[in-house]
Amino acid sequence: MPDVINAPLLEIKDLDISFTHAKGGVKVVNKVAFSIPRGAIFGLAGESGSGKSLTALSIMGILPGGARAEGSIKFKGGEILNLPSEKMRSIRGKEISMVFQEPMTSLNPVLKIGYQVKEALLAHLPLSKKEAQDRAVRLLRSVMIPSPEQRINDYPHQLSGGMRQRVMIAMAIACDPLLLIADEPTTALDVTIEAQILDLIDTLRAERDMSVLLITHDLGAIARHARTVGVMYAGRIVELAPVEEIFAGPKHPYTIGLLESIPFKNKRGTPLKPIPGSVPPPWGLPPGCKFSDRCSFAIPACRQEEPALEEITAGHFSRCIRAKEMRWTL
Ligand SMILES: Nc1ncnc2c1ncn2[C@@H]1O[C@H](COP(=O)(O)OP(=O)(O)OP(=O)(O)O)[C@@H](O)[C@H]1O
Ligand SMILES: [Mg+2]
Structure with missing residues (x-):
């Protein structure tokens, strides 16, 4: 019997996601693995196109048409990857739910917000209209919307x-x-509001002992809120570590590049250094290490074989053959 009590709430192993086109398939997520304990925030970072959203959508069971996922996603100890759609519907929105980037595309513009919050409740809970109304007001209050009794009609x-x-x-x-x-x-919000929203998510997490998968380009936000961080590049996790470890001593050149390109780490006033080049498309990746063509530390061996994600120090993993030999500091 699986050890449900000590098992992480979410455990992803060997997750591959591919798109099939007329000319063949292209793999956009490759052997992704991480887990999230109960009540913890896991931060997933990486440049645009690295596979963060597709990883999230595969957990929700809502990958776009043409995408195929393989591997394993365990939730509460049970496999949920590629569950029959009606089983997944009973989990999605109830036990696992998602906040998307742009609320204007996710909220229905012609329906009052109170109605939309009630719909979310009534999709899974057997409540009367009055109970749903009261609960909607309470929910809006819990996310710190002022005067929720009035706002519900907006x-x-x-x-x-x-x-x-x-x-x-x-x-x-x-x-x-x-x-x-x-x-x-x-991402659609200004910096002050961004900080408030992330604080809110963190408060709700603590109050409800909820686990959170926080996907963001903003390593500063991850530093403030996450317990563990995974850095993705070209569909792979290239570094995975407890948050304080990755900021104190990153062990992958890509992570170093990300840290150097954000104002957050730039305490000494040194100019921000963008990572040279851009993420190649999934069909144009170099042989060997997928970051090797942008990496200033690359040696010929990096271009021969793709490195495995290896544990360098306890709990700190890197997909770089030079991770043990080098001591990178920012
Ligand atoms: N519907 C689709 N059909 C074909 N390829 C897709 C589709 N959706 C995403 N991809 C490709 O899969 C890769 C990963 O996409 P994904 O949206 O997961 O990236 P991301 O890390 O979330 O990026 P961003 O930070 O821009 O949101 C990209 O190369 C993207 O072009
Ligand atoms: Mg995305």
């Missing part, structure tokens, strides 16, 4: 971007999920 366009994102979070937590996936929940 349409999405009457709210600011930050308030709309709070409504999305209220809908996502309506049925007390065990896992909340937040995919770039703040």
Whole structure:
């Protein structure tokens, strides 16, 4: 019998995601593996196109048409990858829910927000209309929307971007999920509001003992909120470590590049250094290490064989053959 009590809430192993085209298949997520304990925030970082959203969508069971996932995603000890759609529907929105990047595309512009929060509740819970109404108000209050009794009658366009994102979070937590996936929940917002939304997610996590998969380009946000971080490049996890470890001593040149390119780490006032080049498309990756063509530390051996994700120090994994030999500091 699986050890459900000590098992992580979510455990992903060997996750591959491919798209099939007329000319053949292309793998965009490759052997991704990580786990999230109960009540913890796992931060997933990486440049655009690295496979973060597809990984999230595969957990939700809502990959786009043409995508095929293989491997294993265990939730509460049970396999949920490629579950029959009606079984997945009973988990999605209830035990696992997601906040998307742009609330205007996820909220229905012609329906009052109260109605939309109630819909999220009634999709899974047997509540009367009155109970759903009361609970919707409470939910809006829990995401710190002022005067929720009145706001419930607003349409999405009457709210600011930050308030709309709070409504999305209220809908996502309506049925007390065990896992909340937040995919770039703040990219459309300004910096102050971004910080407030992330603080809110963290507060809700603590109150509800909820686990969170926080996907973001913002390593500063990960540093403040996550317990563990996975860095993705070209569909692979290239570094995985407890958050304080990765910031104190990154063990993959790509992570170093990411850290050097953000203002957050730039305390000494040194100019920000963008990583040279851009992520190649999945069909144009170099042989060997997929980062080797952009890496200033690459040696000929890096271009021969793709490195495995190896444990360099306890709990700190890197997909770089030079990780043990080098001591990289920022
Ligand atoms: N529907 C699709 N059909 C074909 N390829 C796709 C599709 N959706 C995504 N991809 C490809 O899969 C790869 C990973 O995409 P994904 O959206 O997961 O990246 P991401 O890390 O979330 O990027 P971003 O930071 O821009 O959101 C990209 O190369 C992308 O072009
Ligand atoms: Mg994305």
